[in-house]
Amino acid sequence: MTMNVEQLPSTRVLVTGGTSGLGRAMAAALVEAGARVAVTGRDRRRAEATAGEIGAIGIELDVRNEPSVLAGVQAVYEQLGGVDVLVSNAGIGMRTVNPRFMTDPQPFWEVSPDGFRDVVTTKLTGGFLVARAVVPRMLDAGGGRVVVISMNEQTMTRGGFVPYGPAGAGLEALARVMAADLAGTPVTVNILLPGGATATGMVPDDIAASLRQSLLDPEIMGPPIVWLCSEQAVGVHDARIVATEFTT
Numbered sequence: 001m002t003m004n005v006e007q008l009p010s011t012r013v014l015v016t017g018g019t020s021g022l023g024r025a026m027a028a029a030l031v032e033a034g035a036r037v038a039v040t041g042r043d044r045r046r047a048e049a050t051a052g053e054i055g056a057i058g059i060e061l062d063v064r065n066e067p068s069v070l071a072g073v074q075a076v077y078e079q080l081g082g083v084d085v086l087v088s089n090a091g092i093g094m095r096t097v098n099p100r101f102m103t104d105p106q107p108f109w110e111v112s113p114d115g116f117r118d119v120v121t122t123k124l125t126g127g128f129l130v131a132r133a134v135v136p137r138m139l140d141a142g143g144g145r146v147v148v149i150s151m152n153e154q155t156m157t158r159g160g161f162v163p164y165g166p167a168g169a170g171l172e173a174l175a176r177v178m179a180a181d182l183a184g185t186p187v188t189v190n191i192l193l194p195g196g197a198t199a200t201g202m203v204p205d206d207i208a209a210s211l212r213q214s215l216l217d218p219e220i221m222g223p224p225i226v227w228l229c230s231e232q233a234v235g236v237h238d239a240r241i242v243a244t245e246f247t248t
Contacts, residue, residue, distance in 0.1 A: 008035040011229050012080040014073075016040050016063055016130055017090030019050040021200030022149060022218050026087060028054040029222030035229060038076045040090070063090045063126025064118075073133040082141060085229045086134045088171075089149040091123035093200075094164045105160020116163040123167040127174060135178070135187060143186035147228050148175035149221075150193040150240075179238035188237040192224055195244030220244065 013030050017023040018039025027039045027050075037056040041047035044060035051058030057079050061072025076083060094101040097115035131146060138144025148171060155161060156169040172191060179189040199215040224246040227233055232248070 007033040007226060008229055011035040011084050012082055013037045013085040013087060013229060014040070014076050014080075014083045014134065015056075015087040015089055016061065016126070018056070018087075019043075019046050019058075022194065022198060022221050023087070023089040024050060024054070025218035026089065026221045026225045027056050029219070029226055030229065031055045032222075033226045033229075035085075036080055038080055040072055040076075061130075063130055064121045066129055069126075069129045069133050073130070073137075077137070083134055083137065083144065085145045085147065086131065086138075087147045087149065087225065088127045088130060088175075090126050090130070091149075091167070091171075092119055094119075094161060097163065098160075101160060106162075107160070108162035111162050119163040120167045120170070123164075124170040124174065127171050131174075131178060135182070138187045139185060144188075145229065145233075146175075146178065146187065146189045147225065148172070148178075148189065148191050150175070150191045152193065152195065176238065183237070188235070190228060190233075190236060190238065191240040192221065192228065193240075193242055194218075194220055195242040216244070223248075 013035050015023050015027045018027045019041035027037050030037050038059050039051050039056050040059045040061035042062045048058035059072050059075050062068040098106045150172045151168040156165040175191050196216045198218050220243045224243050
C-alpha cells in the first residue's frame with residue numbers, strides 16, 4: 001500500500017502506548033496518511049517529545065490508572081474534537097519480569113507477583129479502561145473504530161512467557177467480547193498483530209545476531225493500520241489481521 005496525505009484527511013486517532021515501538025510506528029504512518037493523531041504515554045515529556053517528532057499531539061495517560069485514563073481521554077477529545085479510531089496498543093513486555101527471557105526463560109512459579117500484576121494491569125486492564133472511556137463516546141457520536149494490537153497465538157502459550165503471553169491472550173479475548181457486545185452498532189472492533197517478533201525495546205539487547213536480523217521492522221504495522229482507519233475498511237468488524245500477511 002502506498003500511503004499519502006489524502007487517505008485520512010479528517011480522521012482523528014488515539015494511539016495508546018504511542019511513544020515507542022509499534023505504537024510510534026503506527027502513529028507516524030497515520031500522520032503521514034493525513035490523520036490527526038494523539039499519542040499517549042505515562043511520561044508527559046516523552047509523549048510530547050515523540051509527538052513533536054512525528055507531527056502528532058502528546059498526552060500523558062497511564063492506562064493502569066482510571067483517573068489518569070479519564071483525564072487523558074478528556075484531554076484528547078478537547079484537543080482533537082473527538083476520536084474516530086482508538087488504537088489500543090499500550091503494554092509492557094517480558095523484559096520487566098525477566099531481562100533475559102529469550103535465553104534464560106523463567107518458569108511461571110519464579111515470576112514475581114508484582115511483575116505479573118504490572119504486565120497484566122498495563123496490557124489487559126489498561127485496554128479495558130481506555131476502551132470503556134472511549135467507546136461510549138463513539139456510540140454517542142454515531143460511530144467509531146477500535147483496533148486492538150495483539151500477538152501471535154504461539155507467543156500467548158510459549159513456555160517462559162508468563163505473564164506477557166497470558167496478558168496478550170486476555171486482551172485478544174477482550175477484543176472479541178467487545179466485538180460481540182458492539183455487533184449491530186456503528187462501532188467496530190478489530191485485532192491487528194505484527195506476525196512475528198519486532199525490533200522494539202521489548203527484545204533483550206543480548207540476543208543472537210541471527211535472531212536480531214530476523215526481527216520485523218515496526219513499520220510493518222503502517223499499511224494495515226492506515227487501511228483499518230480508511231474508508232476501505234468501513235464495515236470490517238471482528239477481524240484478525242496479521243501485518244506480515246496484509247494485502248489490499
